[in-house]
Amino acid sequence: MKMSELLQEDKTSTPLRIKKRTSEGRTKMGVVNTTEGQTSGVFSKARRSMTDHLKRAMLSNARAPSSVSCAKVLKEAVVTEEINVAMQAMETVSTVTTDLGPFFGLPTKVKELIYKLRGINDLYDWQKTCLNLDSVRERRNLIYSLPTSGGKTLVAEILILKELLCRKKDCLFILPYISLVQEKVRGLAGFGLELDFMVEEYAGSKGRFPPVKRRNKRSLYIATIEKGHSLVNSLIENGRLDNMGLVVVDELHMLGDGSRGAVIEMTLAKVLYMSNQTQIIGMSATLGNIKDIQTFLRAENYTNDFRPVQLSEYVKLSDTIYEVAPQEEDCLKFSRLLNFKYSSSMQRMDPDHIIALATEVIPAYSCLIFCPTQKNCENIAGMICKYLKEEFLVHKEKEKGVLLRELRSSGNGSMCPVLKKVIPYGLAYHHSGLTSGERRLVEEAYSSGVLCLLACTSTLAAGINLPARRVILRSPYVAADFIKRSQYKQMVGRAGRAGIDTVGESILIIQDKDRIMAKKLVSAPMETCYSNLTHNDGKGILSLILSIIGLNASTFITTTLEQVKDFMSGTLLCVQEDQLCVERKLWDMVQESLAFLKEKDLITISQCAQRETLEITKLGKATYKSSVDLTQCDVLYKDLSKGLESLMLNSYLHLIYLIMPYDMIAQCKPDWMAFFRQFTLLSASEQKMAAAIGVPESFVARKAAGQTVKKSVNMAAVRRLYLALVLFTLLKETNLWSVAERFQLSRGFIQTLLSSSSAFCSCVLHFTEEFEEFWPFKALLAELTRRLSYCVTAELVPLMEVAGVLEYRAKQLYNAGYKTLAHLANADPNVLSNTVENLNKRQANMMVASAKMLLNEKASALQEEVDELLMLPLDLPMASH
Numbered sequence: 016m017k018m019s020e021l022l023q024e025d026k027t028s029t030p031l032r033i034k035k036r037t038s039e040g041r042t043k044m045g046v047v048n049t050t051e052g053q054t055s056g057v058f059s060k061a062r063r064s065m066t067d068h069l070k071r072a073m074l075s076n077a078r079a080p081s082s083v084s085c086a087k088v089l090k091e092a093v094v095t096e097e098i099n100v101a102m103q104a105m106e107t108v109s110t111v112t113t114d115l116g117p118f119f120g121l122p123t124k125v126k127e128l129i130y131k132l133r134g135i136n137d138l139y140d141w142q143k144t145c146l147n148l149d150s151v152r153e154r155r156n157l158i159y160s161l162p163t164s165g166g167k168t169l170v171a172e173i174l175i176l177k178e179l180l181c182r183k184k185d186c187l188f189i190l191p192y193i194s195l196v197q198e199k200v201r202g203l204a205g206f207g208l209e210l211d212f213m214v215e216e217y218a219g220s221k222g223r224f225p226p227v228k229r230r231n232k233r234s235l236y237i238a239t240i241e242k243g244h245s246l247v248n249s250l251i252e253n254g255r256l257d258n259m260g261l262v263v264v265d266e267l268h269m270l271g272d273g274s275r276g277a278v279i280e281m282t283l284a285k286v287l288y289m290s291n292q293t294q295i296i297g298m299s300a301t302l303g304n305i306k307d308i309q310t311f312l313r314a315e316n317y318t319n320d321f322r323p324v325q326l327s328e329y330v331k332l333s334d335t336i337y338e339v340a341p342q343e344e345d346c347l348k349f350s351r352l353l354n355f356k357y358s359s360s361m362q363r364m365d366p367d368h369i370i371a372l373a374t375e376v377i378p379a380y381s382c383l384i385f386c387p388t389q390k391n392c393e394n395i396a397g398m399i400c401k402y403l404k405e406e407f408l409v410h411k412e413k414e415k416g417v418l419l420r421e422l423r424s425s426g427n428g429s430m431c432p433v434l435k436k437v438i439p440y441g442l443a444y445h446h447s448g449l450t451s452g453e454r455r456l457v458e459e460a461y462s463s464g465v466l467c468l469l470a471c472t473s474t475l476a477a478g479i480n481l482p483a484r485r486v487i488l489r490s491p492y493v494a495a496d497f498i499k500r501s502q503y504k505q506m507v508g509r510a511g512r513a514g515i516d517t518v519g520e521s522i523l524i525i526q527d528k529d530r531i532m533a534k535k536l537v538s539a540p541m542e543t544c545y546s547n548l549t550h551n552d553g554k555g556i557l558s559l560i561l562s563i564i565g566l567n568a569s570t571f572i573t574t575t576l577e578q579v580k581d582f583m584s585g586t587l588l589c590v591q592e593d594q595l596c597v598e599r600k601l602w603d604m605v606q607e608s609l610a611f612l613k614e615k616d617l618i619t620i621s622q623c624a625q626r627e628t629l630e631i632t633k634l635g636k637a638t639y640k641s642s643v644d645l646t647q648c649d650v651l652y653k654d655l656s657k658g659l660e661s662l663m664l665n666s667y668l669h670l671i672y673l674i675m676p677y678d679m680i681a682q683c684k685p686d687w688m689a690f691f692r693q694f695t696l697l698s699a700s701e702q703k704m705a706a707a708i709g710v711p712e713s714f715v716a717r718k719a720a721g722q723t724v725k726k727s728v729n730m731a732a733v734r735r736l737y738l739a740l741v742l743f744t745l746l747k748e749t750n751l752w753s754v755a756e757r758f759q760l761s762r763g764f765i766q767t768l769l770s771s772s773s774a775f776c777s778c779v780l781h782f783t784e785e786f787e788e789f790w791p792f793k794a795l796l797a798e799l800t801r802r803l804s805y806c807v808t809a810e811l812v813p814l815m816e817v818a819g820v821l822e823y824r825a826k827q828l829y830n831a832g833y834k835t836l837a838h839l840a841n842a843d844p845n846v847l848s849n850t851v852e853n854l855n856k857r858q859a860n861m862m863v864a865s866a867k868m869l870l871n872e873k874a875s876a877l878q879e880e881v882d883e884l885l886m887l888p889l890d891l892p893m894a895s896h
Contacts, residue, residue, distance in 0.1 A: 119146045120177050125210070132205045132860075135169065141319040142170050148317060156314035158267060158297040158305065162322050163508025164482060167298045171263045172203070174296060179212045179233045184260025184292075187236045189243040189282070191266050191275070193218045193770070194451075194479055199237050200818035204864040207235065213875065214868050216818050217242035219770055220777040220804045224249040227876045240275050241774075244282040245642050248562060251285060252569040252640075257292045266477075267297035268501065270308065270587065271544035277555030280546060283312065284559070284586045285566075300504060304543040311587040324511030327520045330533060334368065336522065339537045346538040361402060367524050369395060370402050372487055377467040378410045378441050380484035380516070384470045385506050387492045392444040393433045395470040395489065400440040407440045414465040415439055417853045418456060425452035425823030429752035438466070445471040448763035450751060452821045463855070473498070476506040486510040486521040491529055491536060500539050546588035549595060549604070554646065556588075556608045562639040564618055565631045574629040579605060615649060637785035641778045647677050651782065655789060662791065663704040667746060668697070670799050672708065672739040676775040679768055683734040686759040691719035693740050693757070710736045741765060742772055742803070749807055749822075773803035814839065818865045827851045836873075839866035 118126040129135050138146075141161070150157045151174065161167050175186045190196050196218040207214040213229065216222065217238035224245060226234065238246055243262075250256045264283070270276045286293050295312055301320075302308065309316050328339035330347055337347035355371035365371075369384065376382050386392045400407075415438055422438075423430045431453070434443060443457045443466050460466045461481055473493050475481065486509050491498055498506075503523075511519020525533045548555035563582050567574040583589055583605055592601045599607075609629070612618045617635035621628050631639075638648040654673060663669040694715050697705070702712055709732045717724050745754045745765065755762040780796040783789035805815040807822050813836045814825040831850045833839045840863065848859035 119173055120181060121173065122180070125173070125176055125180075125206075128206055128209055129169075132202075133169075138169070139166055139321060139323070141321045142166055145170050145317050145319075146173060148315070150315040150317075154294045156295045156297075156312050157317065158299060158308060158312065158314050159317040159319075160299045160301045160305065161319050162326075163300065163505060164323065164480075164511065164513060165319070165321050166323065166513075168265070171265070171296060171298060172206075175235060175261060175263060176206065176210065178261040178294075179235060180210060182260050183233055185234045185236065185258050186261045186263070187238060187243060187246065187259055189238055189240060189262070189264045189279070191240060191269055191477070193239055194454075195265075196237050196239055197819040198479065201861040201865050203235065203237070204818070204861065204868040207868050208864055208871070213872055215872060217246055220773045220800050222246065224781070225253045225255065226250075227872075227879055228255070229875060229879060230882070232875060240269070240278050240282075241642060244278050247282050247285055248566065248639070251289050251566050254570065256286070256290045259286075259290070259293050261294045261296065262286055263296045263298070265298050267299040267308065268302055268544050271542075271547065273547055273550055274554065276547035277550055277558075280311075280548060280587050281555065281559045281562070284582070285562075287313065288582055288585050300501065300508075301541045302544050303541040307587065307590050308544060310590045311585075322511065323513035324516050324519045326507065326510055327518065328507055328537060329520060329522045330537065331368070331372070331522050331524045332527065332530065341538045346534045364398060364401075367489070369487065369489065369524075370399055372485070372522055373399055373468060374403070376485045378407055380467070381461070381464070381482075381512070382468045382485045382487065383475070383481070383483040383509055384468065384487045384489055385473055385476065386470055386489045387472075387494060389446040389448050389472060391489065392446050392470040392472060396437045396442045396444045396468075397433055399468070399470075400437045400442050403440050410441055410467075411465050412439075414460075414463075415441065418460045418465055421456050421823060421853050422453060424826070425450070425456060425821070426752050427750045441465070441467040443469055445469050445475055446763070447472070447474060447767070448761045450762050450766050452823045455819075455821055456823070459853075459858070473502055473506060476502070476509055482509050482512040482519070484510070484512065484516050484519065486519075488521065488523040491523060491525055491533055497529075497532055498536065500536060500542050503536055504541075546586065546591050546595060548586065548588045553604060553608060554644070556604055557611060557645055558639070559583075559586075560605065560608050561612055561617055561631070561635055561645060564629045565636050565639045568631050568636070576609075576627050576629070579609075579629070612645075615645070617645065617648070633785060637782045640785065641780075641782035643778050643782050644677070648782075650677070651779065652786075655779075655783065655792065659789070659791065661704070661707050663700055664795075665700055666698070666743070667799060667802070668701050668739060668743045669704050670795055671742050671746075671772070672704075672736060674772060674776040674779050674796070674799065675735045675738050675742075676771045679738060679771055680731055680734050683738050685718075685734060685737040687715070687718040689758045690737055690740070691715050693744065705736055708732050708736065738768060741768065745769065745806060746802060769803060769806055773800060776800045776803055810834065817862065817869055820862065820865075824851075824854075827854075836866055836870050839863065840870045842866075 117123045145151065145159055148157070149155075159167065159170065171188070175188060178184050178186050188199065190199060196216060200214055200216045203214050206212075211232065213232055213234040215226065215234055215236050217236055219239075222236075222238070222242055222245075226236065226246065226249070236243075236246055247256070247259075247262075250259060262283070264279060267279075270279050283295060286295060295314065297308070297312065297314065299305075299308075301318065305316055305318075308314070329350060330337045330339060331353070334353045336350045336353060338350040340346065340348040353368055353371055355368060355374075357365070357368070357371075361370070373382050373384065384392075384395055386395055419430070419435065419438055422434060431449075434453070434457075437443060443461070445454060445457055449457070457466065457469070458479055458481060461469055469475070469481070469483075486507055488498075488503075488506060491503075493502065507521035507523075510521045523533065523537070548559065560579060560583075563579060564574045567578070580602065583601060588595060589601055596604065609618070609620065612635070613620055615634075616632055617638060619630045619632060621630070634648060634652060637643075637652075638645050643651060658669065658673045694702070694705070694712055705711070709729045714724055714726070714728050714733070741754060741758050741760065744757065745751065748754060751762050751765055755765050758765075776796055777800050780793065780800060783792040783796065801812070805812050807815055807825065811822065811825040811829060814820055814828050814833070815822070816836065817839065820828070828834075828839065828851060831847075833842060833847070842859075842863050844856060844859040844863050847863065848854050848856045851859075854862075
């Protein structure tokens with residue numbers, strides 16, 4: 016775009032505003048030239064009506080006073096010119112060039128935004144080196160490995176911005192957890208608004224398939240591992256994968272992590288096979304067999320051992336602390352004796368001297384204590400606060416009071432007694448038994464220094480970034496298992512806060528019996544990363560082959576055995592065949608998988624022109640498109656078919672029963688008295704439905720009374736109904752605490768059940784879309800997915816759509832007058848942070864940016880729909896001359 020054109024264009028950005036389209040856009044929409052022929056009178060009139068409506072809206076917008084200064088417009092023009100220069104440079108790039116633009120090929124505005132939104136003024140030397148690598152400049156695949164907290168993510172974000180702005184291509188950013196996806200969506204929404212690209216969340220039940228096809232904007236999809244795979248499938252199916260310029264995978268070493276590792280491998284194998292336009296960037300901790308991953312991804316590798324804060328590792332045995340020194344023969348070097356006066360009762364209570372180790376740093380500095388179990392986290396926090404001095408209560412007393420009020424508010428008036436006891440001392444615990452609202456409040460309080468110590472499980476190390484001055488490993492075990500080297504490095508890697516601490520230290524507490532294993536743990540080389548396609552009886556191979564056949568069918572390519580063999584040769588499993596396929600060769604596994612898929616009626620195999628042709632069945636297509644476990648797809652089909660025969664629609668109970676995730680059912684142990692009490696509260700039609708699925712009231716009553724039941728009952732159906740009752744009650748009451756108490760389940764388990772059911776409901780919806788006979792489920796499950804996604808009163812749903820806004824925050828916003836998405840999107844962050852308790856300026860800015868981005872996304876999707884409707888059909892009959 017020329018500078019003169021840009022100066023004339025209205026750059027004001029307001030929610031729900033219909034932007035002016037260029038003359039090229041109007042031509043695309045199909046303004047009919049009367050010399051070439053006319054459409055029917057009714058169609059022409061309808062089109063004129065819609066066009067007039069749009070014109071009026073745009074004229075109204077044009078008359079609106081512009082709040083944008085000439086200086087700002089000129090600055091935007093400079094940015095556009097810089098992007099154009101960068102794009103031209105990219106086209107003529109040579110190996111000598113070290114920079115394609117003012118800021119690594121990007122406009123200076125990006126550098127300014129990184130400072131404004133992140134507070135980062137300059138990059139580390141390794142980041143500059145990495146961004147100037149030949150492989151980066153020439154868009155080759157790259158893996159880069161650094162210790163935790165080294166600043167890996169910023170490099171990925173700069174490469175993503177380069178792809179979006181300079182190459183005008185979409186990007187996919189894959190992260191391992193929903194919480195990380197939401198954090199990243201919030202963090203990058205500001206960049207999207209300033210630089211005019213979409214930031215879209217693909218996590219849980221969120222995300223459109225296929226994604227909205229945007230003509231004038233690029234999209235950054237931020238996805239969990241599972242959603243990223245579904246998105247890639249959808250783009251391949253719709254012939255749009257080449258629009259994806261870059262795929263970034265965080266925690267690439269998770270390739271070796273069970274079924275989730277198999278999904279990452281499937282995603283990347285498909286991208287490699289189907290598109291030579293898409294670059295892959297992998298971020299990872301250091302791996303022992305990086306060469307295998309390089310071969311698989313056809314990638315180069317950059318490794319650096321940089322840490323912004325130096326880490327000192329220690330091991331504590333009895334009352335002696337040893338420094339980890341790999342160069343020493345014993346791996347451990349005497350450091351100091353622990354000098355802390357313990358009374359005899361204190362010694363009995365705390366034989367591992369955790370209180371001594373913690374109080375050496377708190378409250379002046381922060382401390383994380385990793386514990387082997389959830390219960391141990393709570394016990395440790397409770398034990399420490401018993402022996403803390405009164406001065407701990409005074410430290411940030413006002414802020415801790417606010418936190419306690421917010422926790423009570425998030426629990427609808429209820430509060431965990433352990434947190435109530437320990438928070439006044441600046442302590443808390445953190446594990447999956449907390450609700451997501453509680454976890455968020457605890458994380459924010461710890462990050463801001465209100466809390467100085469968290470007792471947590473190992474999941475915190477792999478999740479959100481909460482560093483500490485000192486990290487204490489309470490034991491070298493996670494549950495009953497001795498920790499792996501990668502887990503150890505991830506936990507100790509949380510020590511040292513860049514920009515705050517000059518040093519970080521970790522202390523591993525061991526007993527004499529663990530001495531030898533602990534020495535190996537602290538000095539062993541990094542673990543190797545192996546393909547997980549064979550994990551869990553080869554489910555990964557089965558899923559991969561099924562989707563290859565299905566995706567080929569959707570693009571009208573017949574699948575043969577040779578094509579399957581060719582595809583499988585590009586997997587990590589093939590690279591590691593000699594190590595992993597000792598008993599059976601990879602090709603034998605493939606053939607066995609094909610036989611299994613045929614037996615399950617997911618594919619058909621026929622002989623055609625002297626070669627075997629593979630075709631997907633309707634059940635197979637529904638299975639791969641919905642990401643339903645293929646070992647459960649036939650059970651799901653039968654359950655839905657049976658459910659359709661007597662579908663009860665006067666409440667949600669029957670539908671909830673049908674979408675209950677199969678893997679959650681096995682974990683359920685009903686409390687029979689609670690079950691019976693809730694059963695008696697059901698309506699007559701609901702009780703009739705329960706009897707129809709094989710759970711009569713008489714059975715539940717006998718179990719509650721402790722009597723033996725002679726008649727055989729399907730226990731899977733019983734457990735499934737029990738969990739359905741839990742969710743059904745939660746949907747009605749929207750009070751997680753009271754439901755947890757009523758069913759004698761932890762609130763963390765209920766929240767996991769809710770999020771798993773929401774995600775599975777979305778999968779079942781896509782499954783039913785492939786079968787005509789399941790048409791009633793489509794509208795019903797779409798609404799149920801929405802209800803399960805938020806599980807709040809109707810007025811809070813619009814606010815809950817904003818990434819990372821949880822129920823307690825939505826209530827605060829609603830009560831403060833921010834009742835809609837438009838209210839939040841147009842809020843002044845300063846006013847917002849002053850109005851809403853315990854919401855700092857940075858959080859307010861991110862919240863407003865996320866709301867704006869979501870509103871823009873909705874408006875843009877509607878605009879694309881309008882453009883599609885008004886476009887001149889290519890096959891429109893014309894008048895003959």
